Amino acid sequence: MKIKASLIVVTTLGCLLLAGSMVWANTETTATETSTEVVSETNAVAVETIDQSSIVPKTEADKTKGVEVWSDIYKVLSHPRCVNCHVPDDRPRWSGKHYGKTQVHGMNVQATATRMGKPGEQMCTTCHAKTNSDVPHGPPGAEVWALAPVEMIWWDKSSKELCAIVKDPSKTGGRDISSFAEHISHDALVAWGWNPGLGREPAPFSAEKTVAMLEQWLALGLPCPE
Ligand code: HEC
Ligand code: HEC
Incomplete structure (x- = not known):
């Protein structure tokens, strides 16, 4: 009030x-x-x-294997279908083969603090429907469409940097790795990353495989690359 x-x-x-x-x-x-x-x-x-600092690899072998598993998780999280929305500002990105070059979203789109567009003027859903457009370069769509919260910045992060971010609950909306994986298993926007519509490259692996990899990484003590 x-x-x-x-x-x-x-x-x-x-x-x-x-x-x-x-x-x-x-x-x-x-x-x-x-x-x-x-x-x-x-x-x-x-x-x-949430404090995950006590979760560490039990052996050197776990550490080596865990870093390997993380590097596949990184292939997913750093993919254009994911990072185009997990940006440090209020401008979604257009990146990946489909776009030719990396650029900020065209048409002066601004997510504002709502992360959903300019209230009363132009919202993401003004163009992004609940399903993908079937016209080349038409707007993709999902049940909801919004930019990720500003603390969840994955854009342009190295493997080492993103690894630290994902383990830090202040940068994951308070989620530990289990609830992070849980989000990937059911969220509509995440699912869109594997069903991105005409001409767009899907994220690698699948949501199920990504969840399984996160669980395996957790069991191996969440090691990050050095
Ligand atoms: C004026 C229409 C319009 C508005 C408003 C709009 N978009 Fe888009 N958006 C598009 C179109 C069209 C494309 C696809 C362009 C292409 O394929 O070349 C697109 C693509 C995207 C992509 C790229 C997806 C990918 O990885 O290929 C993201 C991310 C995105 N929009 C986010 C948003 C967000 C977040 C908002 C609201 C803050 C928003 N858009 C508002 C028309 C719009
Ligand atoms: C159209 C924009 C958009 C795209 C594309 C997108 N996300 Fe997100 N992401 C969001 C929004 C919005 C949230 C916040 C949802 C919430 O907290 O309930 C979010 C939150 C998340 C979270 C939980 C945050 C955390 O750090 O714990 C995960 C995990 C996630 N996204 C994974 C992905 C993955 C993996 C992909 C690609 C396969 C992806 N996202 C693509 C918008 C997007």
């Missing part, structure tokens, strides 16, 4: 060109402070409840 009220005040003031700059600055600070509090509270809960 408090956030909403402050935001409305900010918007209203924005329209009044005569608004005093002191009042403007004060109101803006209040809105920012309030939302920062909310965000850090959420993260604190996530980090507190």
Whole structure:
């Protein structure tokens, strides 16, 4: 309620060109402070409840095998069908053979903080339907269509970097490896990565195989490449 009220005040003031700059600055600070509090509270809960640091390989052989398994998991998570949505900003990417060159999403698409588009103007679902378009270079589709939350950044990460990210609950929406695998087993957007529509290369392996690899990696102590 408090956030909403402050935001409305900010918007209203924005329209009044005569608004005093002191009042403007004060109101803006209040809105920012309030939302920062909310965000850090959420993260604190996530980090507190999950700690995977005690999970380590039992033997050198487990470590070697585990790193091998991870490198196949990395082939999936770093594939264009996945990273095009797991980006550090609010611009989805167009990358992979289908697009010729890597670029930000055309048509000035902005996900905004909602990660779903500009409310009241242009949402992802303005173009992305519940199923893939059957026209070449038409919009792909799934049950839902949104950019991944901003903490889940996989774009342009090396194998070593992404390995650390996936093990850090503050960067996975509070998920441990089991619930990370669980998400892959049932999520509609993840499933789309293996059914991406006309002319797009699917992610390697399959969702089932990726889940199995994550479970195997967990049993081997979650080693990362050095
Ligand atoms: C104005 C229409 C339009 C809007 C709005 C739109 N998209 Fe798209 N999007 C497209 C089209 C068309 C393509 C396919 C382009 C092609 O195949 O060359 C596409 C492709 C994509 C791809 C690439 C998928 C892949 O890996 O091949 C992603 C990711 C994507 N959109 C995300 C989003 C997100 C997230 C939003 C909302 C923030 C959004 N789009 C809003 C039209 C749109
Ligand atoms: C169209 C955009 C889009 C595409 C394509 C996409 N994701 Fe995501 N991803 C999301 C969104 C949105 C979330 C947040 C969902 C949630 O937290 O409930 C998410 C969250 C996740 C999560 C849980 C987050 C975490 O770190 O624990 C996993 C795992 C995941 N995605 C895997 C994948 C994989 C694997 C692919 C490719 C096969 C993929 N995603 C492709 C949008 C996308």
